Amino acid sequence: RSAMEAAAGPSRLRVGFVGAGRMAEAIAQGLIRAGKVDAKQVLASAPTDRNLCHFRALGCQTTHSNQEVLQSCSLVIFATKPQVLPAVLKEVAPVVTAEHVLVSVAAGVSLSTLEELLPPNTRVLRVSPNLPCIVQEGAMVMARGRHAGSNEAKLLQNLLEACGQCEEVPEAYVDIHTGLSGSGVAFVCTFSEALAEGAIKMGMPSALAHRIAAQTLLGTAKLLQQEGQHPAQLRTDVLTPAGTTIYGLHALEQGGLRAATMSAVEAATCRAKELSRK
Template sequence: MGQAGSSSPSSLLTDPRSCLSPGKVEAQHVLASAPTDRNLCHFRALGCKTTHSNQEVLQTCSLVFFATKPHILPAVLAEVAPVVTSEHILVSVAAGVSLSTLEELLPPTARVLRVSPNLPCVVHEGAMVMARGRHAGSSEAEFLQTLLEACGQCEEVPEAQVDIHTGLSGSGVAFVCTFSEALAEGAIKMGMPSGLAHRIAAQTLLGTAKMLLQKGQHPAQLRTDVCTPSGTTIYGLHALEQGGLRAATMSAVEEPHCCTVSHSGKLKGAGLEGSPPTLGRRQCGDGHHEGDVASEGLSTGSAGQVGEGVAAWQALVAV
């Protein structure tokens, strides 16, 4: 397994432990590339092979992850295109770079897939979605899904939902942390020690998430089960509604998606996109947003900069 564009240990998707710990991929079977040694030391410490040549990754590995920032990816694809064959399975974690764009920059029969991961991949509790290109069949999709499940939950979706995932789950990690912090601070305000409050808040989120997943209930049903007529919980929910929590959260999920689509539009303007996107109501100033790092997880191979979401992804990189 190989990865072209390896970021530093601080990034999410580039942490080889995400995939190596469960035994899905052995370290000696991972080959990672980066322009300098700075971002490769972590891979070497885990027993992975490294190189400064992206083409060497393609010549050595049949499964290759591209963990670069969106504006770097076209140059990397142009570099490796001459050595891409029909035997390769190519996976991009670059936010906002469509499958059609990837296919335009690669040989006509290239098997391409997109994946959007998030930060909890590092602890094998990630929430990921994937979409396949025209020449990637069900066997490639099932193979990739099986591999990624070492990092958490992975579902195949239509490509349009990959960018939506950025706001829901990529950036969503930050939104949930903000709520957890506020939950704990409410208890701290009333006298509970900080450490205890944050531990209880985090465990409350964990327990609630497990109930939703294991029981398959709609959140509204579980919320109703907690409420009793004239009880304490309904008063608290009233306060949340007065504060606009629901509307603010929905808008928070929408904004990263708008930024991703805006970035895609800028790629189009540079002649890198194949079809005009539907632009969101707000454009990101530099075409980059926090969700990209989850896509969370993009790292910048050429620039050596890291996106939040890349750490978990490098764990999966290169077979």
């Protein structure tokens, strides 16, 4: 059965993972929880048992053989470290067939590199996930290779929406997504921590301040998504003349928050591009 035929009945679709780290586990967990795939239809490979135990706990099949994953599954997600991926692709290339749809989540490995390392006409897609996939709130983008059509893109998008939001983009956006959303998780954590520390400074207990800061981020993000508004509009709704918020915003502007954040995304994107070139 090809991945496309299996898409008609998700419970019958066999999904393989080559590499069993946190991102692979997060995607597998999302697919299983959303009922897109049966746990027993998932096969994961890794060189040691260290990470495979997490897959076994989910009820998945595991192996130490990368080739076995491709021989058993038509849709295979490669979630190895980027520097390991070329060797892994060369190893599995002899068992890749026209039935396969291969997906890479390795940062910085281009579609053209993936296609060069695999047999001609292999259907390849690239996905850039981020850590919140672990709680099914990921922000993902995907780009398709030369031989992957809209059917493959739809199949993958449908599956990955179990882990959050997934949008198809030109490959040129993937490095920007890494800077905005991959690294952005750390930027947002830094801001959340600073928010809480401001409250701690003013006398609020630490644990409470951190809980409220995190909930403030969550609530604001939901408002932005549901209202579909530009952030500036929402911000204006909170501002009252001579009120608390405008005093706080003035302090943020004096600290150069916007410029620092834009520079952070730029620096992370440039680094992602640099790593891609290597």
